[in-house]
Amino acid sequence: MTTLNKAGTYKLGHRTVNRLGYGAMQLAGPGVFGPPKDPAAARAVLREAIAAGVNHIDTSDFYGPHVTNQTIREALHPYPDDLVIVTKISARRGADASWIPAMSPQELTQALHDNLRNLGLDAIEVVNFRSMHGIHGPAEGSIEPQLTVLADLQRKGLIRHIGLSNVTATQVAEGRSICDIVCVQNQYNLAHRDDDAMIDALARDGIPYVPFFPLGGFTPLQSSTLSEVAKRIGATPMQVALAWLLRRSPNILLIPGTSSVGHLRENLAAAELELPDDAMEALNGIAARSETHAAAH
Numbered sequence: 001m002t003t004l005n006k007a008g009t010y011k012l013g014h015r016t017v018n019r020l021g022y023g024a025m026q027l028a029g030p031g032v033f034g035p036p037k038d039p040a041a042a043r044a045v046l047r048e049a050i051a052a053g054v055n056h057i058d059t060s061d062f063y064g065p066h067v068t069n070q071t072i073r074e075a076l077h078p079y080p081d082d083l084v085i086v087t088k089i090s091a092r093r094g095a096d097a098s099w100i101p102a103m104s105p106q107e108l109t110q111a112l113h114d115n116l117r118n119l120g121l122d123a124i125e126v127v128n129f130r131s132m133h134g135i136h137g138p139a140e141g142s143i144e145p146q147l148t149v150l151a152d153l154q155r156k157g158l159i160r161h162i163g164l165s166n167v168t169a170t171q172v173a174e175g176r177s178i179c180d181i182v183c184v185q186n187q188y189n190l191a192h193r194d195d196d197a198m199i200d201a202l203a204r205d206g207i208p209y210v211p212f213f214p215l216g217g218f219t220p221l222q223s224s225t226l227s228e229v230a231k232r233i234g235a236t237p238m239q240v241a242l243a244w245l246l247r248r249s250p251n252i253l254l255i256p257g258t259s260s261v262g263h264l265r266e267n268l269a270a271a272e273l274e275l276p277d278d279a280m281e282a283l284n285g286i287a288a289r290s291e292t293h294a295a296a297h
């Protein structure tokens, strides 16, 4: 039905999704806080994504907070049968828009119920435990207490599958010893490649790796090499950044975020882009030369 098929599919839990999906974080207000400037435009982005064949949407109730999930519900409920909505829990927002760890059993349970209510679901297909041992990047520390809570919610039928986010390789191993982990969502893009070994290890076991900030996040990727490659092959830099991720490993599922229908169309068209070997080689060199910058928040 759509050109999204050209990027292929991958198994996520017991569902199969297109490798190009959509991340909904950009639909909240500035700083991922409060309502969008134009709620109708936010709903239009979601409807356009579904019309284009997207069947994997990443969200969280701490985007807004609540606003992004409510927007998804308003735009898309009742949901298409093939849509997989993935959320994440473990944080709450301060009145000043700060990100505050909320990892106690009560807070995790409350967060799950907030997601269910605001999305209008009886169960959520995939819930990522987003470690807040480090707020802006992975930090060691046991995740056993939190995963025990998620596994209990899974036994109650409120969560179908469990994933991890913002985690180290040690935490992935610990998580997999406690319950089935169906995906890992960490920061990774052309310029930020700390997880190279993790991606390859997960690929060997058939587990999806879902890079967040695939376009650089709050400070979109900028690189002369990226611009040169894009110009040479007649694509935009953002399309090339996504195509590089698609070619990097078959277990990578993309959730680029945007608040704009125009950018959404541009990003989804990356499914059709096949990077030639010499372009791949040039792009591989970017991180080594540290000529780009990606945002950390």
Ligand SMILES: NC(=O)c1ccc[n+]([C@@H]2O[C@H](COP(=O)([O-])OP(=O)(O)OC[C@H]3O[C@@H](n4cnc5c(N)ncnc54)[C@H](OP(=O)(O)O)[C@@H]3O)[C@@H](O)[C@H]2O)c1
Binding pocket: 022, 023, 024, 025, 026, 058, 059, 088, 130, 165, 166, 185, 186, 211, 212, 213, 214, 215, 216, 217, 218, 220, 238, 239, 255, 256, 257, 258, 259, 260, 262, 263, 264, 266, 267
């Ligand atoms: N697990 C975690 O801790 C975590 C953390 C961050 C994000 N996430 C998830 O990952 C998803 C993706 O990350 P992200 O949205 O933060 O960052 P991203 O996808 O790397 O980039 C989004 C930024 O790029 C801009 N953009 C998008 N498409 C563009 C295009 N074609 N041309 C120019 N600019 C473009 C967006 O602005 P416009 O709105 O103007 O297009 C926005 O500023 C999020 O939506 C969220 O679901 C997870």
